[in-house]
Amino acid sequence: DTAVSQTPKYLVTQMGNDKSIKCEQNLGHDTMYWYKQDSKKFLKIMFSYNNKELIINETVPNRFSPKSPDKAHLNLHINSLELGDSAVYFCASSQTIYGYTFGSGTRLTVV
Amino acid sequence: DAKTTQPTSMDCAEGRAANLPCNHSTISGNEYVYWYRQIHSQGPQYIIHGLKNNETNEMASLIITEDRKSSTLILPHATLRDTAVYYCIVRGIHGSSNTGKLIFGQGTTLQVKP
Numbered sequence: 454d455t456a457v458s459q460t461p462k463y464l465v466t467q468m469g470n471d472k473s474i475k476c477e478q479n480l481g482h483d484t485m486y487w488y489k490q491d492s493k494k495f496l497k498i499m500f501s502y503n504n505k506e507l508i509i510n511e512t513v514p515n516r517f518s519p520k521s522p523d524k525a526h527l528n529l530h531i532n533s534l535e536l537g538d539s540a541v542y543f544c545a546s547s548q549t550i551y552g553y554t555f556g557s558g559t560r561l562t563v564v
Numbered sequence: 565d566a567k568t569t570q571p572t573s574m575d576c577a578e579g580r581a582a583n584l585p586c587n588h589s590t591i592s593g594n595e596y597v598y599w600y601r602q603i604h605s606q607g608p609q610y611i612i613h614g615l616k617n618n619e620t621n622e623m624a625s626l627i628i629t630e631d632r633k634s635s636t637l638i639l640p641h642a643t644l645r646d647t648a649v650y651y652c653i654v655r656g657i658h659g660s661s662n663t664g665k666l667i668f669g670q671g672t673t674l675q676v677k678p
Contacts (some may be wrong), residue, residue, distance in 0.1 A: 457607075486665070494592050494649070496608065496668035509665055552598065552610030553666060 459556040477543030485527035582639040585654030
């Protein structure tokens with residue numbers, strides 16, 4: 454009964470490849486997010502969707518493309534992966550003023 | 565969203581109360597104070613939030629000063645499993661929709677020692 458689940462948990466891939474990370478929440482929340490945590494451990498928001506509509510798009514390379522087929526899912530597709538994309542990516546969801554619920558993260562390593 | 569200032573690290577003895585301070589002197593009237601923590605290699609975990617009144621739940625207590633310029637998260641009986649990075653975040657709520665984003669700072673690394 455995981456609230457926010459991400460797959461895969463680990464992803465190792467070569468530079469130049471295209472990969473996707475999937476996220477699903479079963480909390481009935483309207484808003485979902487993608488965060489990136491780099492090697493220095495800073496958590497930075499990348500995208501936010503509210504009811505399938507993009508509402509936050511931080512300064513992220515356009516190689517990153519989020520897709521929300523429905524409000525329970527927010528996937529992240531990354532084209533032409535670079536070494537600097539190596540990080541832990543967290544999906545999260547929230548509803549109104551209440552706290553976010555985060556997934557357990559996807560550790561992406563680009564070699 | 566207002567910025568917050570937290571000490572980089574703190575130690576606490578197991579079984580004692582851990583008091584984690586946070587300054588948010590530029591907080592505005594519609595901004596809430598949120599606390600999250602991140603245990604090593606896990607996703608951040610919501611702890612508590614408040615607007616101006618003190619709050620308590622099963623995890624912690626949140627004390628907000630009357631002028632709302634600072635707050636303290638209290639873990640009443642710290643255990644080794646409370647060792648984590650604790651983030652204090654202020655966040656506005658934009659109308660009825662949830663568009664307020666969480667901006668994480670560096671947080672406070674709390675080390676609970678036996």
